[in-house]
Amino acid sequence: YLSERRFRAFALAHGCEPPPTRPPNSPSASTSSGRHGLDLLDDLIMARYRSMGRNTFTSTALGTTVLSTVEPANLQAILATKFKDFEIGPRRHKQFGILLGRNIFTSDGPFWEHSRAMFRPQFAREQINDLDSTEKATQALFQVIPVGEDGWTKETDLMTLFFRFTLDTATEFLFGESVDSQLAAVENVAASGHRAMAAEKAGGDVGFAEAFDIAQNWMGLRVRALGLYWLVDSVKLRKSVKLIREFTDYYVRLALEKKAQGGEKEKTLEEGERKKYVLVDALVNETRDSEELRDQMLGILLAGRDTTATLLSWVFIVLTKNPHIFNKLRSAILSDFGPTPSPSRPITFASLKSCKYLQHVLHETLRLHPSVPLNNRVAARDTVLPVGGGPDGTKPVAMRKGEMVNFTPYILHRRRDLWGEDVEEFRPERWEGRRIDWSFLPFSGGPRICLGQQYALTEAGYLIVRMLQRFDRIEGVGEHWQKKPRKKISLTMYPLDGVKVRLRMAREV
Numbered sequence: 361y362l363s364e365r366r367f368r369a370f371a372l373a374h375g376c377e378p379p380p381t382r383p384p385n386s387p388s389a390s391t392s393s394g395r396h397g398l399d400l401l402d403d404l405i406m407a408r409y410r411s412m413g414r415n416t417f418t419s420t421a422l423g424t425t426v427l428s429t430v431e432p433a434n435l436q437a438i439l440a441t442k443f444k445d446f447e448i449g450p451r452r453h454k455q456f457g458i459l460l461g462r463n464i465f466t467s468d469g470p471f472w473e474h475s476r477a478m479f480r481p482q483f484a485r486e487q488i489n490d491l492d493s494t495e496k497a498t499q500a501l502f503q504v505i506p507v508g509e510d511g512w513t514k515e516t517d518l519m520t521l522f523f524r525f526t527l528d529t530a531t532e533f534l535f536g537e538s539v540d541s542q543l544a545a546v547e548n549v550a551a552s553g554h555r556a557m558a559a560e561k562a563g564g565d566v567g568f569a570e571a572f573d574i575a576q577n578w579m580g581l582r583v584r585a586l587g588l589y590w591l592v593d594s595v596k597l598r599k600s601v602k603l604i605r606e607f608t609d610y611y612v613r614l615a616l617e618k619k620a621q622g623g624e625k626e627k628t629l630e631e632g633e634r635k636k637y638v639l640v641d642a643l644v645n646e647t648r649d650s651e652e653l654r655d656q657m658l659g660i661l662l663a664g665r666d667t668t669a670t671l672l673s674w675v676f677i678v679l680t681k682n683p684h685i686f687n688k689l690r691s692a693i694l695s696d697f698g699p700t701p702s703p704s705r706p707i708t709f710a711s712l713k714s715c716k717y718l719q720h721v722l723h724e725t726l727r728l729h730p731s732v733p734l735n736n737r738v739a740a741r742d743t744v745l746p747v748g749g750g751p752d753g754t755k756p757v758a759m760r761k762g763e764m765v766n767f768t769p770y771i772l773h774r775r776r777d778l779w780g781e782d783v784e785e786f787r788p789e790r791w792e793g794r795r796i797d798w799s800f801l802p803f804s805g806g807p808r809i810c811l812g813q814q815y816a817l818t819e820a821g822y823l824i825v826r827m828l829q830r831f832d833r834i835e836g837v838g839e840h841w842q843k844k845p846r847k848k849i850s851l852t853m854y855p856l857d858g859v860k861v862r863l864r865m866a867r868e869v
């Protein structure tokens with residue numbers, strides 16, 4: 361009673377009024393939407409916002425009140441101006457802890473601050489992507505989609521290839537060695553050192569790539585199980601986690617040994633060769649705690665791999681569905697980079713950034729198909745959000761300590777009043793002269809903004825340039841291309857039917 365009285369006085373003092381409350385629906389509605397052929401985002405969450413006619417409202421599920429908002433001013437408060445009033449909360453750590461332990465992605469407070477300070481200098485480097493490794497992974501991707509005599513590739517699911525591509529580049533960046541999942545999947549390549557080790561550790565049946573996929577699927581299920589995450593467990597998950605950890609420990613040990621011996625002797629570089637950047641080698645200068653190093657590296661791998669593969673998958677869905685955008689983008693790429701890789705027009709962080717139409721396509725894809733479509737925070741103390749309360753939604757809203765706020769970039773990015781009447785249309789041109797503000801949040805914002813944003817945009821941009829240099833036509837295969845793409849929401853949002861296409865080799869190549 362006393363705490364309720366205190367909270368009311370707090371709300372009154374800040375001029376707060378409650379937002380409207382949505383009538384409860386079945387708690388299983390969200391989790392069973394897929395089974396009923398419904399789209400969680402379009403048919404449930406978007407429909408809720410529409411039926412309320414408001415951008416902020418509360419609802420109650422299983423006795424817990426949750427605030428939902430897609431107001432840019434509220435998101436700015438949650439993520440930036442009132443950053444200290446909100447936290448990730450302990451649940452994420454518990455859901456992911458089985459695989460990731462404690463790391464930047466799952467922690468709050470001093471441990472998060474320490475992690476962020478440790479990573480910031482690493483990710484601040486403009487040239488963080490080792491584009492030689494990205495080219496190597498690109499070549500591997502081309503190798504698995506050979507071109508026939510008619511100049512076309514066979515039917516290929518690009519999404520599968522993009523997931524392998526991002527795993528290969530991420531492991532090379534983290535450990536200094538790629539797991540070579542692209543080639544291994546098709547060629548049964550002779551196991552190189554690390555693959556052999558991983559397979560041996562796992563009893564010979566799965567390698568790191570497979571184990572990581574297995575563990576990640578289970579993580580998605582644990583997130584969807586909310587507070588009942590602890591029920592989602594299996595021998596297969598534990599076995600995969602064991603392999604992933606042993607594999608990562610191996611590289612951490614190598615880096616620590618190198619450091620203990622006073623650092624590796626600088627390798628003499630061939631002409632034109634760039635120095636290779638390896639994250640674990642840089643991190644041992646910050647901490648020597650091997651468990652922390654392992655958990656932090658796995659956190660980065662989890663945060664960065666699917667998100668980037670998902671972005672690439674949606675870009676190619678959009679390009680397949682819109683041949684005029686494919687052609688316009690290809691012309692922009694050929695004009696900036698030429699038809700084949702050339703030292704006079706290199707693909708770099710800076711040259712990718714200045715290819716405006718490419719950047720617009722990436723932004724427009726992230727607007728309509730954000731890799732992370734849903735997010736939330738928990739109030740760390742009684743606090744106030746600037747808008748959403750009262751009869752017309754203009755009054756501040758008070759939140760109690762411990763209350764959850766859900767925000768949905770997917771819905772925010774489709775608000776007609778913020779983006780215009782053509783909000784549902786994929787139109788890269790809308791980005792000409794448009795400044796990025798709080799109505800666009802694919803990478804989140806504020807002190808916890810995605811650390812890998814530039815890394816991801818460079819990597820995705822690089823592969824798009826190389827794909828469009830090599831292929832001049834793309835055709836969807838299968839009847840689902842006639843319909844709206846179905847989505848699957850796990851840790852990220854990806855196209856449920858994959859990206860099944862055929863590509864035509866460009867004449868210029």
Ligand code: HEM
Pocket residue numbers: 448464465476659660663664665667668671730731732735801802803804807808809810811812813815816817
């Ligand atoms: C298109 C690709 C990507 C998208 C859309 C994306 C999106 C996001 C989002 C929305 C968050 C905030 C999560 C939250 O609020 O809890 C985040 C955090 C993070 N991302 Fe990314 N990400 C991408 C790629 C990457 C890559 C490639 C890396 C690393 C190589 C990375 C590393 C991280 C890390 C470490 C965090 C946690 C930051 C913190 O809590 O301080 N991300 N990302």
